[in-house]
Amino acid sequence: MGLVVFDLDGTLIDSAPDIQAAANRMLDEQGIDPLDLPTIISFIGNGLPKLVERVMQRVGLDMARHTELTAITLAHYNAATTELTRPYSGVEAALQDLQAAGHVLALCTNKPEAPARAILRDLRIEQYFNAVVGGDTLDVKKPDPEPLLYILRHLGAAQAIYVGDSEVDAETAQRADVRFALFTEGYRKTPVDMIPHQDRFSDFAALPGIVAAGFKEG
Numbered sequence: 001m002g003l004v005v006f007d008l009d010g011t012l013i014d015s016a017p018d019i020q021a022a023a024n025r026m027l028d029e030q031g032i033d034p035l036d037l038p039t040i041i042s043f044i045g046n047g048l049p050k051l052v053e054r055v056m057q058r059v060g061l062d063m064a065r066h067t068e069l070t071a072i073t074l075a076h077y078n079a080a081t082t083e084l085t086r087p088y089s090g091v092e093a094a095l096q097d098l099q100a101a102g103h104v105l106a107l108c109t110n111k112p113e114a115p116a117r118a119i120l121r122d123l124r125i126e127q128y129f130n131a132v133v134g135g136d137t138l139d140v141k142k143p144d145p146e147p148l149l150y151i152l153r154h155l156g157a158a159q160a161i162y163v164g165d166s167e168v169d170a171e172t173a174q175r176a177d178v179r180f181a182l183f184t185e186g187y188r189k190t191p192v193d194m195i196p197h198q199d200r201f202s203d204f205a206a207l208p209g210i211v212a213a214g215f216k217e218g
């Protein structure tokens with residue numbers, strides 16, 4: 001029994017198509033051609049303001065407009081968070097198994113908290129999560145360890161496993177001194193072996209076993 005904290009984008013859900021749609025709507029309003037999915041995926045991981053910054057850099061938009069264009073992109077995104085977004089295969093069954101095994105579950109994402117909560121609601125998985133921290137919940141976001149440590153403190157957990165898909169998640173877990181399980185099928189940019197992790201999996205059916213063994217090992 002223990003605390004299992006999840007990342008969201010590229011871990012529980014394949015959300016890139018809706019993020020792409022929001023970014024491309026904003027670009028279209030600026031008279032700029034759309035960006036393809038692999039490009040958008042390569043920009044995900046450090047939160048929406050950073051994604052918009054990377055988009056603007058790529059297409060040569062004036063950075064003085066960053067705050068304005070971030071707000072516009074977020075509005076487009078909030079209007080359609082789950083048009084194309086789906087949980088990865090086996091996610092709901094794994095959440096159910098983990099909860100039935102007595103684990104406490106939480107979410108630690110760099111996605112802003114409002115769309116993160118809306119997605120959990122729309123995909124009918126919000127009931128599994130005892131705490132949700134988004135990229136704008138605290139003053140700092142991942143890879144700062146504080147969002148993850150905040151959840152541990154908030155839920156009174158001495159021990160946890162963090163489940164994520166990216167370099168940012170691995171660094172967050174390492175700096176928080178939390179065990180890290182890497183989902184290999186998300187949005188990482190580098191080979192699996194270059195990302196520090198204690199466990200890895202490509203199929204959510206394997207996760208309950210990995211979590212049980214991880215807590216035993218400590």
Ligand SMILES: O=C(O)COP(=O)(O)O
Pocket residue numbers: 007008009010043044045046047048051108109110111112135166
């Ligand atoms: O919003 C992002 O850039 C990444 O979100 P994640 O932390 O859920 O992967």
Ligand SMILES: [Mg+2]
Pocket residue numbers: 007008009010011045164165166186187
């Ligand atoms: Mg992620």
